[in-house]
Amino acid sequence: xxxxxxALQADPIDAALATGLKDLWFPICPSGFVQSTPLxxxxxxxxxxxxxxxDGQVHALEDHCPHRGAPLSLGVNLGDRLACAxxxxxxxxxxxxxxxxxxxxxxxxxxRAARMFHTAERNGAVFVFNATDPSLxxxxxxxxxxxxxxxxxxxxxxxxxxxxxxxxxxxNVMDPMHGAYLHKQSHSMSExxxxxxxQIRELPxxxxxxxxxxxxxxxxxTEWMDTGIHLMRLEIPYPKTGGPGGSFSIIGSxxxxxxxxxxxxxxxxxxxxxxxxxxxxxxxxxxxxxxxWQVLEQDRVAVEHMEPDANQREHLYAHDMGIVRLRxxxxxxxxxxxxxxxSA
Numbered sequence: 001x002x003x004x005x006x007a008l009q010a011d012p013i014d015a016a017l018a019t020g021l022k023d024l025w026f027p028i029c030p031s032g033f034v035q036s037t038p039l040x041x042x043x044x045x046x047x048x049x050x051x052x053x054x055d056g057q058v059h060a061l062e063d064h065c066p067h068r069g070a071p072l073s074l075g076v077n078l079g080d081r082l083a084c085a086x087x088x089x090x091x092x093x094x095x096x097x098x099x100x101x102x103x104x105x106x107x108x109x110x111x112r113a114a115r116m117f118h119t120a121e122r123n124g125a126v127f128v129f130n131a132t133d134p135s136l137x138x139x140x141x142x143x144x145x146x147x148x149x150x151x152x153x154x155x156x157x158x159x160x161x162x163x164x165x166x167x168x169x170x171x172n173v174m175d176p177m178h179g180a181y182l183h184k185q186s187h188s189m190s191e192x193x194x195x196x197x198x199q200i201r202e203l204p205x206x207x208x209x210x211x212x213x214x215x216x217x218x219x220x221x222t223e224w225m226d227t228g229i230h231l232m233r234l235e236i237p238y239p240k241t242g243g244p245g246g247s248f249s250i251i252g253s254x255x256x257x258x259x260x261x262x263x264x265x266x267x268x269x270x271x272x273x274x275x276x277x278x279x280x281x282x283x284x285x286x287x288x289x290x291x292x293w294q295v296l297e298q299d300r301v302a303v304e305h306m307e308p309d310a311n312q313r314e315h316l317y318a319h320d321m322g323i324v325r326l327r328x329x330x331x332x333x334x335x336x337x338x339x340x341x342x343s344a
Contacts, residue, residue, distance in 0.1 A: 016334040017167065019045030019256055022132040023337075025142050025229035026255045027125040027265045030159045034058050034126055038082060040073035042257055044130050048117060049073040053080050058119045058126050059093035066097060066113035095134065123148045123267060124157035127229070132341065143227040147249050147269040154277050155251075155269040156284060160296065163304045166262035167330075169254045171311070172303050173232045174209060174222050174326050177319045182298050198321055209322030224326055229253060243283040244276035260308065268292060 020026055020043075028043045029050070038051040040063045049063035049072045059080065063071050070086035081092040089108070090099040095116035097108050117128040118139040129139035147153045162169060172178070176198075201208040203223065210221030223233040232252040248270060255263035272280045307313075316324060 012338055013331050013334045016337055017330060018259065020130055021333055021337060022130055025120070025127050025129050027127050027253050028255055028263065029126050030157060031121055031124050031126055036077050038073040038075065038077060040071060043255055043263065048128070049082065050126065051077050051082065058121055060117035060119050060128055061091060061093065061095060062115035064114065065089055065091065067108065123155060125265060140228050142229065145225065145231065145233065145251060147251050148267055152273060153269050153271050154281060155267045158266040158268060158292070158296065160264050160300070161257065162262045162264050162300050163260055164262055164306065165260065166254045166256045168303050168306065168311070169262050169264055170232070170326065171323050172299055173234065173252055174224065174322045176209065176211060176220055176222055182302060183295055198319060200321060200325060207325065222322060243280045244272055246271070
């Protein structure tokens with residue numbers, strides 16, 4: 001039976017998932033996107049304005065002046081605040097209106113009338129905390145895995161945008177079997193069985209979905225983790241010609257931009273130090289990066305050409321246990337979010 005898009009939109013759990021779960025960190029853009037000139041981006045169901053203060057720190061507000069709704073991104077950067085271009089209303093980075101030049105002393109002055117977003121900047125990306133409560137004083141720390149937090153590791157950020165629901169990107173990564181088919185011509189994934197049995201292994205902060213009896217041959221397993229940010233991890237085995245560091249670790253995180261647009265973040269990591277770090281980084285930029293983009297492009301083309309309701313008309317089998325498990329878990333988290341909001 002063909003999926004009814006109206007019914008899907010009426011599902012509150014799906015609606016909560018479509019714009020990103022609350023009280024989690026999400027990457028929203030590469031660091032280089034944000035300069036002193038205010039930048040407007042649609043993410044997580046909001047239009048967000050980002051800018052750097054005089055100290056270089058990234059600030060973020062909803063791109064909506066609390067006076068009349070004009071985009072704050074059209075305004076002037078005053079360091080820790082923006083002055084709206086429409087009437088000069090000044091809004092500080094914590095959402096407080098500090099000055100209304102056209103009517104000094106009015107009730108709008110001093111009010112915390114704009115939605116603010118806590119930010120963090122790590123590993124070449126800007127992250128925001130998608131808080132339920134816009135007045136949250138302090139978010140939990142952004143906790144990243146060792147591949148992105150240990151000095152023993154070196155990484156490169158790969159950012160792109162796909163024309164699909166961000167959950168399709170998650171499904172793609174939680175599907176190790178497609179590597180043996182879609183990427184069979186790849187320099188790093190030409191090996192491995194074309195058939196496989198899978199198992200789910202529970203982990204302290206998530207789970208791993210992996211092929212039985214096959215390791216370090218192809219794209220053999222995927223790990224999903226929740227550390228206050230939802231991340232996915234996988235490894236690609238590499239020959240010695242790929243440089244030092246052994247298998248190539250990839251950390252992924254995916255952010256909703258709109259109903260059919262996703263922000264796709266992949267950090268490509270290797271555990272290397274000293275001269276090996278320099279060698280690996282040189283090889284990556286001069287030989288390996290282009291090949292990795294080619295693999296990612298194969299995924300993008302396949303997923304973008306799926307119909308918007310493709311995941312409502314599926315015939316799943318054993319290879320899809322990881323996808324089913326993760327979808328159920330995310331729906332459970334969305335249900336819990338709705339219950340917390342109702343009780344509040």
